[in-house]
Amino acid sequence: MDKIFNHRTLIALLIVFALVFPLIYADNRYVLHVMTIGFIFTISVYGMNIIAGFTGQLSLAHAGFFAIGAYSLGILTTRTEMNFWLALLLAVLITSAAGLLLGAIALRTKEHFFAIYTLIVGYLIYLLIDKWDGLTGGVRGLIGIPIPDPIGPLNFESATAMYYLVLFFLLLSIFIAVRIVRSLTGRTYIAIRNSEELAQTLGINTKVNKLVSFVISVAYAGLAGALYASLTRFIGPDVASTNMVFNFLMYLIVGGIGTLSGPLVGTMLFVWLEQFLRSYQEYHLLIFGPILVIMVIFFPTGIVGGFYRIKARLQQKKVPKDNKYFNPVPVKSTKK
């Protein structure tokens, strides 16, 4: 059982499922659209996980950066009629630059001060978007954001094509996140989360490392925001709202903060739960609230963390082999 359902086969199955999903729902644009939005949010939550889950700095400005990505793409494509792909690249770069600037200031604070500070930064971004009519369209928002320009024979007019495009970016995002976390750089971030004092004593420049991981996390938000703008083709200031950032946080915590698959699990769970509970409208918070509370108390590392914990207990081993925080030692060396 363990051998058949090891990590690799599970990942392969998931990818195959994601690839054939549009064929199953070929006649249901709505389902595809929800899934695509879910993927976009997942990308954003992976970014949040890098700074909050691995480096241990809870940033609540994430929706603000998501919005910067969305508006950068929206403004560049509608106002200047720039090529979509160039605009996408610029959107990520603009968001990263904003992250570098704001992060350098915000990271002077620590722990809950950092959380509160970034919450305020996020709100200021929201206000800026809401009030700067001339640039952002204010409360009316930006309309008519184009779909991606065709690449050779590939065009993105259908929901299916958009789905695959976003899926590509999702897989790329996850791949990069996994590579980063399972590297010496990732170990550096985790060491900072564990104890900043100890990390410094070990010769780690915590300032620089926190800032770099903040910028990476923000770049994810920017990419997700830009894709979101192009998918929905209309954006308003509410993409930067605190509601949005607390949604991201909820997905992350329930899925498993500081785990590699947590963002995917949490986001997908909530995006679909929200669809099933749509008819209850506001009342869905009545269900989400208790879920969140229960998770935080009993499964502080979310579904994924809890899964590993139970698995480890069942195996009666002291250490889970698929340790949720660290990769096992390099394959080559373990043989010794």
Place this chain on the structure above:
Amino acid sequence: MAFIEVKGITKKFGGLIAVDNVDFEIEKGKITAIIGPNGAGKSTFFNLINGFHKPTSGSILFEGKDITKIPVHKGAHLGIARTFQTTHLFEQSTVIDNVIVGHRLRTKSNLFDAVFRTKREKDEENRAYEIAMESLEFVGMAHLANTQVSTITQEAKKRVAIALALATGPKVMFLDEPAAGINPEETDGLAQLMKKIAASGITVCTIEHKMQMIMGMADKIMVLNQGAKIAEGTPDEIKNNPVVIEAYLGGEAIAEVN
């Protein structure tokens, strides 16, 4: 040139003088101990050398280089390692994963290497793993490499914390009460380990409350009391120093040592 030279160092926290105008030299390859009652300023003294605190006045020279104002991580690069009074290990992770990052400061792999998993990244990961294993072997904890830290004993944690400090490739190690909270037999073992570290060429400087351990191990002792250095010398000199006896050791403690 002294290996480490502390000149007239003072640290004030508001009105409190935690370290009061201390002059001190640490000799290369030796075991130096700092003793003194609770709140004497021992940990603060370490924090000053280590760079966590900037002194109110005075200076610190390391191999002749002024390190008074350098940030903590730069000190580590120069070869200054330390452990904390309470180990800061990551409990939910394995011993080896805790120690591997100790070699990080000697590696160059960056984000690019991480994403593309370059040869440099792989080589350095392997190297970091080897160094970590060697350090664990050195402290006698290699058999616990794959055990979760939360499940090992207090003594093992202390040893792992030392292994982590060793993995940074230090010239000098500052150990803040390595034997606190462990039993007498284990204390002997730790004293042996410190001698082994010194014998391997790494200078050891330790804070300790356990007199017997210190007296049998240290080459030189400094006694702090209310922030001020009240004595320094060999264990024998300290044992017979009237100021120390009066201010700190007291009649009973001396009896215990002898």
